[in-house]
Amino acid sequence: MKKIAIIGGGIVGSTAAYYLSQFDKKNEIQVTMYDDGVGQATKAAAGIISPWLSKRRNKKWYNLARDGATLLAKIAKNTNMNKDIYNQCGTIITRDSPKKLNELYQKAIERNKETKTIGDVYQLDAEEVKYQIPLLSKSVPGILVTGGARIDGAKFAEHLKDIAKLKNLTIINKKVSINNRGKIQLGDDELAYDNIVVATGAWMRNTLDNLPLKVDIRPQKGQLIEISVNDLEQNKKNMPVLMPEGERDFIPFNDGRLIVGATHENDQGFDLKPSNEVIDDLLASANRLVSGLNQDNLIKIKVGTRAYTSDFAPFFGSIPNYSNIFVGGGLGSSGLTTGPLIGKLLANLILKNKKIDLEQYRKPINNYIQSNL
Numbered sequence: 001m002k003k004i005a006i007i008g009g010g011i012v013g014s015t016a017a018y019y020l021s022q023f024d025k026k027n028e029i030q031v032t033m034y035d036d037g038v039g040q041a042t043k044a045a046a047g048i049i050s051p052w053l054s055k056r057r058n059k060k061w062y063n064l065a066r067d068g069a070t071l072l073a074k075i076a077k078n079t080n081m082n083k084d085i086y087n088q089c090g091t092i093i094t095r096d097s098p099k100k101l102n103e104l105y106q107k108a109i110e111r112n113k114e115t116k117t118i119g120d121v122y123q124l125d126a127e128e129v130k131y132q133i134p135l136l137s138k139s140v141p142g143i144l145v146t147g148g149a150r151i152d153g154a155k156f157a158e159h160l161k162d163i164a165k166l167k168n169l170t171i172i173n174k175k176v177s178i179n180n181r182g183k184i185q186l187g188d189d190e191l192a193y194d195n196i197v198v199a200t201g202a203w204m205r206n207t208l209d210n211l212p213l214k215v216d217i218r219p220q221k222g223q224l225i226e227i228s229v230n231d232l233e234q235n236k237k238n239m240p241v242l243m244p245e246g247e248r249d250f251i252p253f254n255d256g257r258l259i260v261g262a263t264h265e266n267d268q269g270f271d272l273k274p275s276n277e278v279i280d281d282l283l284a285s286a287n288r289l290v291s292g293l294n295q296d297n298l299i300k301i302k303v304g305t306r307a308y309t310s311d312f313a314p315f316f317g318s319i320p321n322y323s324n325i326f327v328g329g330g331l332g333s334s335g336l337t338t339g340p341l342i343g344k345l346l347a348n349l350i351l352k353n354k355k356i357d358l359e360q361y362r363k364p365i366n367n368y369i370q371s372n373l
């Protein structure tokens, strides 16, 4: 029996657990997940899956995000996720100038040739954008990609863990560390596993603290608001996500909720307190698109901690000098999109499954985790 521990039950840990359960055809694997559930980015995330028109130039990141978006659609289908968890509702990305809009359209057409998941691509005028999202009081032209999706990160992770629990996963809601012998330490107990997956997001540096390693991860606070737009009668259809130029992202639900966010706060460490100025700022952004919103419309505020590396790229694989310890981290602001593929690749690596060209997705792990010895 192979014993595997996963530390962290966000999207990376949950997807790794899901694949470790699916790959365990001969009942030879036991998986234990440790998760303390504090400040998980996956629970706080906005949930936008739409990487194709990103301004980022990192090709490896794009490959990971593009194939991640495709994998998400596949997991949703194979595991019968309902639309509360994964909804391919489309994404509209706006641009103020016709030149920039046309450039975006050309990019979408190009990307459409290399991935089907992007779906159909349409150039919309301001009226057509408003037709797609009737609750907008102000709209500008945009590009609609029908393959864009929104997911509920918390429900997505729970759904996959529930499936894995039916096979070989046990979850222990406790904080653990890795001791200086590279073993899991739970209170006074040292626990032995064949492999350990460290999927602790922004906390990865703390998790690996007892090992002679230098880990390039920093936390970034993110806040978003959920507001009620119930009184707006037009709000009846399955609306696309809106990524408006110069404003916060805008995620409308057909039950009268609207998510607006998120912030990127680099100087707040692991702080999880909502801040009034940020709420005002997010409400103001929402008000520029839907008039008449105020504090009474506020349903809740979500706060989470993203993990960033110095070059903003995620990393995954086994770590220097500890070949049985695997990590997946530094996912930044697109981790719901890249996380499931990283989880799957980690499961493949641990089980030494079929050979996959990993270098299309990642830079060397030494760029992010170095031995101090």
Ligand SMILES: Cc1cc2nc3c(=O)[nH]c(=O)nc-3n(C[C@H](O)[C@H](O)[C@H](O)COP(=O)(O)OP(=O)(O)OC[C@H]3O[C@@H](n4cnc5c(N)ncnc54)[C@H](O)[C@@H]3O)c2cc1C
Pocket: 007, 008, 009, 010, 011, 012, 013, 034, 035, 036, 037, 038, 039, 040, 041, 042, 043, 044, 045, 046, 047, 048, 049, 153, 174, 175, 176, 177, 199, 200, 201, 202, 203, 207, 221, 222, 223, 224, 261, 262, 263, 302, 303, 304, 305, 306, 307, 328, 329, 330, 331, 332, 333, 334, 335, 336, 337, 338, 339
């Ligand atoms: C406000 C916000 C909005 C976002 N919006 C989007 C979006 O629209 N689209 C997108 O693609 N991405 C988005 N992201 C990014 C995405 O949410 C993250 O990149 C992704 O969820 C990271 O997943 P993870 O599994 O690496 O880490 P996490 O989800 O943070 O999970 C790590 C887990 O490890 C646990 N843990 C840590 N240390 C220990 C320990 N010692 N012992 C036990 N457990 C431990 C934590 O409690 C946590 O549960 C957003 C993030 C935020 C914060």
